[in-house]
Amino acid sequence: MRRTAAIAAAKVVAGLSRRFRLGGGTALPGLVAERIDPEIVPGLASRLGQGSVLVTGTNGKTTTARLLRKIVQAAGMETVANREGSNMMRGIASALVESAGWGGDVDASAGKLGVFEVDEATVPEAAWAVRPRAALFTNLFRDQLDRYGEVEYVADGWRKAVAAWPKLAVLILNADDPSVASLGKQATGPVIYYGLEDTSLGGDALEHSADARWCTSCGAELVYAAVFYGHLGHWRCEKCGNERPKPDVTVTALTGGPDGMTLTIALPEGEISLTTPLTGLYNAYNLVAAAAAAAAIGIRKPAIEQGLVSFTAAFGRQERLSVAGREVQVILAKNPAGLNQVLHTITAADVEERDLVFFLNDDIADGRDISWIWDVDFELLAGRTRAVTASGSRAWDMALRLKYAGLEPVLRVEAETSEALASALRGTPAGRTLYVIPTYTAMLSVREILARQAGRGAFWEEARDG
């Protein structure tokens, strides 16, 4: 009875909040359902006929989860997913409630697979409640230190969750991230590793922002044969012999530029080659991660290929749209490793001068601490930028950082979001690209403004197309 009431109440709340545009109904229904029935998530998750997969990590979880969903659908299964980056327990609860029948019935969930993107710090709780058949860990970077305290705290939560894992559940781990790969040692069940194999893609030095360069076993400094991004690469500890595990699923070749890339992914079943609008090494990781997770739950090669190719970028993570004769690319940036990758990708484009606008907010969802901008290599943009605008609630902090990067001659500051967007668009020559790089909450406002101008629906509607 309690469960039926919880589901009914949550469904009403979801309907109302969507009807009155209160926010996409992504978290509130779950919150309501959990209040009425604290066991709602384990209760409903256990009824998913195909079980669940969790996707977590600092960067790439939204895109990777969405890629995986595409593959699962290509394999002919239905998915239940917290699609909109609403990745705490209430977001999972909302998704389960939405998918359930009004009575919380088995029928509605019988053939479905749950694909849940999970906040890094929510992993222990989510693993306990959802009892996943597989869990994918992308990477661990410093991100929102003000919320989590320390990276070590998150890593510790992961280790404990993994040690308490059901024996048959598969772990899918990034071999190139030392702190993620080390989870394999805690595993009680099967582990599948993925990574980049083509060392020509990497550099040989760690970026300034790199975090985990210490051996998780003995604490010595790690040695890298290749560095792909942040601390991800081919690593080895010379002191104790701990080293990158040999991956089961890999990217063996990759070519590409700012408009997309072509890559070869080697699966145990054989190779697939695909072309995608996604760019950057971080997306190569997302693609190979999704392929590895799909293979781990028994999905075959053709569906993996079809799913990956049919993907369009997750909302805001990397979206292109046309506004007033300019191409606008919105790219979410929330930590130094991610933003450095974005800057490398943007500056790889074969044009002399770029137009950019950065939105730096410091709300709780962005991280209150903005000191991370000093770990980002904005210097990459110097001499390659026509105009750059600093905006957001911390516009002046961003402006100061850009001044230090040598961008003062082309710098404008406009704290107000819509005005900053409008003036940056006006300043961008027709036919050229404006790169819009917001933090999380800024992305929400930017997207609303752009969606109005480009005539697209609000994000939660767009994201529901699955």
Added chain:
Amino acid sequence: MAKDLKLRLAHLYPKLMNIYGDRGNIMCLKRRCELRGIAFDVVDLGTGDKLRPKETDMVFVGGAQDREQRLVAEDLAALKAKPLKEAAEGDVVILAVCGGYQLAGQFYRSADGGELLGAGILDIWTEHPGPDARRFIGNVVARWNGTTLVGFENHGGRTHLGPGARPLAEVVSGFGNNGEDGTEGAVSRNVFGTYLHGSLLPKNPAFADFLIETAMRRKHKDFRLDELDDRIENTAHAEAVRLATRRAIIG
């Protein structure tokens, strides 16, 4: 101008203690020196490296997580505490931020009760009241030298000043050293410790110049720095004050 305008900064543990955008502080000192024609050399000193006090005008050490802090404490005790003391007694300008500040003190008692010995160049001690205690996180505004310092703090440890140190600043908004006595940071001779990062110096140009001037005056008495165009710096500072104090009122 007199020749030999030069400062040599030792950056302690740049790989281990760098968590809160600390490199911005180095970038700031370097930029503000070079714009005034002062050559600025940075020497990175990691574990195993020796600090040479006689060849050093300034020292910087940033923040870290507990794990890194433990690695640093060992090296500090073994190799750096003695030359650091010598440097402090020679009036070398030392800036220690966050975890570096804690380790500049007498000791740091961590959440699990373990004790790390500090360098002892500031008469302070720090205690973490335990894993369940509130972490001091947020924007800070503090009164310093007739003006303000702005930054961000994120620390579990509570720092207390002994008789040999005086507070660097007085908290206007935020927690500061221990959330109780209204003090922020500590000073002794030319050793400055603070919890503020963000990065600290770019947004606090007056404090950055004060440190540079103090370092220069060890060799050039009455040395004065020329003004710079600090419009963006000053606006960023004023905005940080406005945001921090507004949020303190509305929570």
